[in-house]
Amino acid sequence: MLRRRIGSPARRTNCFGISAPKRSPDPPASTSAWTRMGERIARRARPGPVSSGPGHAPPVSPPVALRATLVRLGFLAGRLLPIRPRVVLATGHGARITGNLAWIRDGVRSTRPDVDVVELAFWPGSGWRQLARAAIHALRSGFHLATARLFVVDDYFFPMYVIRPRRGTTFVQVWHACGAFKKFGYSVLDAGFGADEEYARSIAMHTNYDLCLVSADRFAPFYAEAFGAPREWFTARLGIPRTDLFFDDERQALVAAEVRRRYAIPDRRRVILYAPTFRGERITVARDPTDLDLGALRDALGDDHVVLFRSHPFVGARPAADPALAGFVIDVSDHPEMNDLMLVSDVLVTDYSSAVYEFALLGRPMAFFAPDHAAYDAERGFYLDYPADLPGPMFISSAELAAYLRAAVFDLERVRRFAAESFDVADGSATRRFLDKVVAPAIGRTGPDEKGRARPP
Known part of the structure; x- marks a missing residue:
């Protein structure tokens, strides 16, 4: 049985035809088959009305509240600008992006040189210098959450859970592990390892995803439990990029x-x-x-x-x-x-x-x-x-x-x-499928014009 988040945002059916946190008024969801998923992403990625503000209650812990405030300040600043044809690849537990994110980065840069690719990597630590880096990271994350057309993460990513995204941005969770081995997320709430329930409720962990990758459909129920999310969020049809x-x-x-x-x-x-x-x-x-x-x-x-x-x-x-x-x-x-x-x-x-x-x-x-x-x-x-x-x-x-x-x-x-x-799909083409089925419809399928400038999607 899935855990229910208290105080979570209202839900709607998103661009993939699955239930997701409600953002702003959207047309009825498509019920088309997987082969038309790219078209649905493209429709979802078109600019639309922006939300009025963050959708989650302030966290109870002062440090968490400060961090959330910095993210939201960056987000508010970015919301003054139009959404750009930009791909942001973010990890919250590493000094550099690796694994799936690195394969996606290399794939985008080799096939779409007209697209701006931003890497957000942060390793938590202690000390005043690290606190300053954390503050800058929170502001940058909020800004890019507001201005990127595609935002991809591979782990728990705090900034994504404390804002209400603009319509026009697609959020994808590619997770850093295949299969389903150790329990995590809502599956270990208040256990010896894991977040406490009060914290999880205060930030609504693992919200705002449009799509999540799993290596096989049989693992989807476990991830649904861990994310407190509907089964329909998860797909194994793309494969896992780093297995290429x-x-x-x-x-x-x-x-x-x-x-x-x-x-x-x-x-x-x-x-x-x-x-x-x-x-x-x-x-x-x-x-x-x-x-x-x-x-x-x-x-x-x-x-x-x-x-x-x-x-x-x-x-x-x-x-x-x-x-x-x-x-x-x-x-x-x-x-x-x-x-x-x-x-x-x-x-x-x-x-x-x-x-x-x-x-x-x-x-x-x-x-x-x-x-x-x-x-x-x-x-x-x-x-x-x-x-x-x-x-x-x-x-x-x-x-x-x-x-x-x-x-x-x-x-x-x-x-x-x-x-x-x-693995339902493991054939060396997972990165290509991700580029075709997720990146292209979210960013736009056109490349640079004859002068090397990016065409609007």
Whole structure:
């Protein structure tokens, strides 16, 4: 049963023919099929009457109220200007855009040089300098929310939830993870991990989306619960842009060679990618798990293996590397793209990372090291049946994991079955479909004129 937001804006049927927060008077929604979705986006993207002001009640927390006020000030300033043929790509939990946003950025820039592309990336932190950056980010976000024709996010994005968008802007959530693994959003409201109900109500989390991508339709109910949204918001028909990498042999070869060069990964060694998720109730106190005995792993596996350790991006300060593990463990945590690291890896070891969905597309083996899975399930919870639904075995001791990796007897049919169940569309053309079905109708299909100037959509 979906959670209901108290004080949420009135709803209407949006340009995709689905229920969404009400903005301003619109014509009746089309009931046309998917093939006409682009036409509906184009109709929705035409300039229209603007709303009278923000649609949500002020947050109760003073810091949140200040942040919301700054966003709205930027939004009010931008509302004085016309909406531009601009694509904004925004993330609220990273110093740079990566993954789906990066693939969309590169696709727009290569096919539509007449379109302005803006990147909004922000990493939360502490200190006066960071507070100043946060204030500037809030103002910029509000301004671009008011002036962009297409606004795409890949995670929770606070500024989007504290304004009432102008008609003429399309909002898309591409999410940073495939599948549906760990619970989040409204699914963990007031749990050990997650937002409290008062905060969620005060800002109406995950509102204002016109469309949300999922990797398979069977995951849509989980995202609908997590977003407190109707099932109709979600589609798997476009595919997931960043998975295009796994269908481009030439690009894979270039990326893999660069990763090997950057981290001096020895040839002729079996590469184990160890990528645990973070622990901690908040991202500001995120930490790595410490249960895996990497020394025991080295002793069991010998010199013909190497471990690439990739800490979760939320983890800030990490302990210094153990000199005794030099040559066996290589820290690759500073690499922004997890999928790039997968290309050079023979086996993935994780605990609760959604990276397993994309690694399954490579058809390579996985193992799960999760001695704390009962406690993690009680605190966070899963959308899948853990460990029954996993594409590989789960271990609770370092010795058992080492023995499994040493034996190298893997059930790859289990991996292939997991991949087939997790992606409705995975063919290397997801970015192109996103450009054709979302960007083109939202921005306008025409390119620059003979003098290189952008034509109005």
